[in-house]
Amino acid sequence: MSAIAHGEDHAHGHAHDDHGHHKETFITKYIFSIDHKMIAKQYLVTGLIMGIIGIAMSILFRLQLAWPDHKFTVYEIFLGKFGVDGVMDPSMYLSLVTIHGTIMVFFVLTAGLSGTFSNLLIPLQIGARDMASGFLNMVSYWLFFLSAVIMVLSLFAEAGPANAGWTIYPPLSALPQAIGGSGTGMTLWLASMAIFIASSLIGSLNYVVTVINLRTKGMSMTRLPLTIWAFFVTAIIGIISFPVLLSAALLLIMDRSFGTSFFLSDIYIQGEVLHNQGGSPVLFEHLFWFLGHPEVYIVLLPALGITSEIIATNARKPIFGYRAMVASILAIAFLSTIVWGHHMFVSGMNPFLGSVFTFTTLLIAIPSAVKSFNYITTLWKGNLQFNPAMLFSIGLVSTFITGGLTGIILGDSTLDINVHDTYFVVAHFHLVMGISALYGLFAGVYHWFPKMYGRMMNKNLGYAHFWITAIGAYGVFFPMHFVGMAGLPRRYYTNSNFPYFDDLQDTNVLITVFAIITAAAQFIFLYNFISSMYYGKKAEKNPWNSNTLEWTTPVEHIHGNWPGELPTVYRWAYDYSKTDENGEYVIPGQDFAPQTHPMQDGEEVLHH
Secondary structure (H helix, E strand, O other), X not given: OXXXXXXXXXXXXXXXXXXXXHHOOHHHHHHOOOOHHHHHHHHHHHXXXXXXXXXXXXXXXXXXXXXXXXXXXXXXXXXXXXXXXHOOOHHHHHHHHHHHHHHHHHHHHHHHHHXXXXXXXXXXXXXXXXXXXXXXXXXXXHHHHHHHHHHHHHHHOOOOEOOOOOOOOOOXXXXXXXXXXXXXXXXXXXHHHHHHHHHHHHXXXXXXXXXXXXOOOOOOHHHOOHHHHHHHHHHHHHHHHHHHHHXXXXXXXXXXXXXXXOOOOOOEEOOEEOOOOOOOHHHHHHHHHHHHHHHHHHHXXXXXXXXXXXXXXXXOOOOOOHHHHHHHHHHHHHHHHHOHHHHOOOOOOOHHHHHHHHHHHHHOHHHHHXXXXXXXXXXXXXXXXXXXXXXXXXXXXXHHHHHHHHHHHHOOHHHHHHHOOEHHHHHHHHHHHHHHHHHHHHHHHHHHHHHHHOEOOOXXXXXHHHHHHHHHHHHHHHHHHHHHHOOOEOOOOOOOOOHHHHHHHHHHHHHHHHHHHHHHHHHHHHHHHHHHHHHOOEOOOOOOOOOOHHHHOOOOOOOOOOOOOOOOOOOOOOOEOOEOOOOOEOEOOEOEOOOOOOOOOOOOOOOO
């Protein structure tokens, strides 16, 4: 049966048996749900819990960096035998950095952001009853949940969790006997990531099939909101690049457990010569970064799509350059797969190859700049509504530009060699990827919370959350550029043995203070999120006066989204403040025209 026919059957089925769904048990409704809206909430809550764990780890290692000679009881409480007498074990410092990076990149920003909003918005914004396969959607969430549990369990491994960095370069990750964290902790890390990749692939295939096959009548590709374009292209990048990381993980498991030598050659451990020969750790770098760089955009594109929607809605203006925005999403997707070598300029790469990767890396700045200029032009002379979602979206544009500018330095092999593996790199990717994507996540939660939970979040708490987070994030990552340019290497648990770096210690203290303040601000968000779920003001059907289809569904969730027939689409998603030849709004008395509103006689179709 074709997917379209399936969609129509799905539609009729739900129209007739809505009442049957109210008899669901707690387990079928909240745990093994196949409703995309519930699965989106599951992804969001799991992502937020993992985010709390990831941020807590960063505070622990920031304390170590700021006050390396100080004893903290908190180490003894949380780290057990790795924090005896309040002193952090050096190997545990590396483990915290490793697991923090893994959790934030994969479990919070990839699954938490993409999993939540792709699930919530794809069916709602294209006018579908649900995902192409509700069952596979449920399976993808539970695989994600399982991988998250295994990753957290790895923290309790006897010899310590994985500590080869979130990039898990061999030989540290390939030889179980190399260091403590190379043993069980590393095995659990690899198992967790293999399951995570399976979850990601199932989810991505589902998103792609849904967008291609289940769009409602009139919803052509050029009428799709930019959010859907971003989720659609993100899913395609994931399908192309995640299997490469899976192959790297499987080869690494074979090196660890079955005596192969894919990534090992001429290794000595404590004078003992190992039998491995012929492998190359650089091969692993190629495989890892072939996912690693597209991963940046798997994280970033959904956030940029969310921002496009929120900025247009709250500027009360059509998005500037819709086709250019779609083209830039496609260009970023293509270019992101041919720039991975810029992570490897110091790996002994042929200089000519280095120049090729420099060229493709600098090329990706063009579509990124197109997006930035289009956001700024959409904001220009708009009737701006400064709610928390809008502030986080504008914050994203700011961090995307500032983080992107340092990317030009790191993308140039000649300049990169000087700051490679220093805090300059840490500052760059945290701003452009970490903070920007988190802002997109927060903006999306504030904007679509009424759709998810039927209530409004507290606006004043949202303002406090934004301003403390925005000032704190720049306070953390802006000074890092300077300590990086001064040569401070990353992943050193203390720099007190190097008198050369003594002058930078005060800056490290400043960064840590800002990090603690920023982490504390996230409790404002958590309190707002949880209390609004139960006590927030009841939401109207379309609280933001938005044009897209999700705001035409009832506030009370029903399985199948729309009672009765699916909506028909007559226009693109950005007809804000549109006037006729007399200067009157297209729909008298309101400055927006929903996609379901038919075109008027003589109304001009916007050239987008």
